[in-house]
Amino acid sequence: MNMLNLAKKLEGIHTIDTMAETLGIKISTAIKLVSKLRKEGYLKNSGGGKQVRFYKITPEKNVEIGNPGLYDIINKYSRIKIVSSHVNRIMNKKLTTEEALIRAVKTNDIRIIIASLELFNHIKNWSLLSKLAEQEGLGRKIGALYDAARTIIKVRRMDRRIRNKLLKSKVKNRFIISQIKSKDMGEIEKIWNVYLPFNKADLMRYKE
Amino acid sequence: MINLNDQQSLFNIIGKKLKRKMSCFVIGGSAMMYYNAKTTTKDVGIVFDNKNDFDDFLKVLKEINFEPKNPEMLYPRKENKPALMERGQERIDIFCKEIICFKLSETMINRVKMIYEYDNIIINVVSPEDIILLKSATERAGDRIDAAELIERFNIKWNIIVEEAMHQTELDKPLFVVFLYEFLLELKDDFKADIPEDVLKELLRMSEREMVKRLKRKKGFVK
Numbered sequence: 001m002n003m004l005n006l007a008k009k010l011e012g013i014h015t016i017d018t019m020a021e022t023l024g025i026k027i028s029t030a031i032k033l034v035s036k037l038r039k040e041g042y043l044k045n046s047g048g049g050k051q052v053r054f055y056k057i058t059p060e061k062n063v064e065i066g067n068p069g070l071y072d073i074i075n076k077y078s079r080i081k082i083v084s085s086h087v088n089r090i091m092n093k094k095l096t097t098e099e100a101l102i103r104a105v106k107t108n109d110i111r112i113i114i115a116s117l118e119l120f121n122h123i124k125n126w127s128l129l130s131k132l133a134e135q136e137g138l139g140r141k142i143g144a145l146y147d148a149a150r151t152i153i154k155v156r157r158m159d160r161r162i163r164n165k166l167l168k169s170k171v172k173n174r175f176i177i178s179q180i181k182s183k184d185m186g187e188i189e190k191i192w193n194v195y196l197p198f199n200k201a202d203l204m205r206y207k208e
Numbered sequence: 209m210i211n212l213n214d215q216q217s218l219f220n221i222i223g224k225k226l227k228r229k230m231s232c233f234v235i236g237g238s239a240m241m242y243y244n245a246k247t248t249t250k251d252v253g254i255v256f257d258n259k260n261d262f263d264d265f266l267k268v269l270k271e272i273n274f275e276p277k278n279p280e281m282l283y284p285r286k287e288n289k290p291a292l293m294e295r296g297q298e299r300i301d302i303f304c305k306e307i308i309c310f311k312l313s314e315t316m317i318n319r320v321k322m323i324y325e326y327d328n329i330i331i332n333v334v335s336p337e338d339i340i341l342l343k344s345a346t347e348r349a350g351d352r353i354d355a356a357e358l359i360e361r362f363n364i365k366w367n368i369i370v371e372e373a374m375h376q377t378e379l380d381k382p383l384f385v386v387f388l389y390e391f392l393l394e395l396k397d398d399f400k401a402d403i404p405e406d407v408l409k410e411l412l413r414m415s416e417r418e419m420v421k422r423l424k425r426k427k428g429f430v431k
Contacts, residue, residue, distance in 0.1 A: 004361065008362075008363045011363050059361060059362050059363055060243055060244075060321075060336075060361075060362060061243075061244040062242065062243060062244060062322065063212065063241070063242055063243075063244050065212075065216070065324070066324060066325075069323070069325070085321075086320055086321050086322055086323055087321065087322040087323070088322075088323045088325075089322070089323070089324050089325070090324075090325045091216070091219075091220065091223075091324055091325060091326045091327075092220060092223070092326065092327055
């Protein structure tokens with residue numbers, strides 16, 4: 001069977017069962033096809049272990065170049081995963097978690113911001129984070145998101161000096177996402193003088 | 209001919225030379241190389257959605273010894289021609305907002321499939337559907353072969369092609385749908401490309417409607 005035509009027919013996300021059902025073949029045959037599709041570069045798998053194994057099949061054999069971008073970093077470190085409509089790769093340098101966190105806040109996308117909260121656990125250079133936040137005018141927003149992250153997940157302690165520096169930073173726009181305020185995180189919002197774009201319930205996905 | 213490595217080194221140099229971050233879209237053969245659908249291309253096709261970025265990009269190309277060429281040779285009697293820049297074997301076609309009879313639209317921007325960041329230049333790779341649409345607009349030698357190759361290799365979402373053609377007519381590019389219909393018809397007849405019949409019928413219906421509108425407008429103008 002031509003693997004390109006098979007990849008075209010199966011384009012999308014599958015499990016072994018859905019593959020077998022779509023093609024009307026036995027599970028054992030589907031497993032063999034998975035191996036052939038992977039060899040030719042039309043299939044990538046995710047999950048496994050306790051989770052269901054998913055196979056992403058696409059006829060596009062994209063060239064893999066560069067270093068991981070924002071979505072790759074979030075998906076590597078966060079338990080909340082992001083499915084992006086496009087591939088994002090960084091050439092010539094590696095994106096640090098500090099830079100990734102700043103980029104996540106700049107997207108103004110609630111899903112990305114929530115998923116990126118776990119990046120606080122992988123910050124190695126707090127002064128770099130504070131410097132980048134200040135450059136982008138996000139100092140207080142980063143501080144508020146850090147406090148919000150601490151309400152739901154175990155996060156490394158931020159250096160006291162960095163916290164004070166962030167608290168002193170200027171704020172141009174109090175909204176992280178335009179016109180969206182939290183209903184039950186008033187205390188954090190008061191400390192940092194910015195509005196958080198989510199409620200406690202939105203963060204419960206970290207506990208699932 | 210330029211391969212993906214040459215193209216990458218070129219973007220690396222440009223990205224380092226640029227003084228501020230800017231974003232552009234790669235189209236045609238350059239985009240196909242990122243999809244592994246082509247190994248080399250005659251020219252790097254780039255589109256900017258902003259005149260300032262376009263101007264700064266040209267300045268940097270001049271700094272690295274690219275020279276402007278007359279686009280009339282490659283795009284005879286066509287509107288919205290690109291700025292052609294050449295350095296030895298390397299050629300870059302740079303468009304600003306419009307690509308011949310096609311307008312860079314929001315819908316097309318939203319369909320971008322890959323984003324690569326080379327220091328200060330962010331390269332957005334347009335979707336295979338948009339590469340076909342743009343190939344029908346530029347209509348150079350080799351464009352038909354490339355489009356046929358894309359149809360063969362990918363699951364082309366034909367509804368996107370029809371919707372974008374309609375969108376272009378709304379963006380004041382009424383003739384695009386006519387060119388697209390002819391382009392796809394030739395692909396089907398000459399290259400035996402697998403294009404659904406109902407897509408061609410729909411495009412024909414849209415082309416006729418646009419032609420009638422154009423004729424009526426012309427008549428009114430003569431009176």
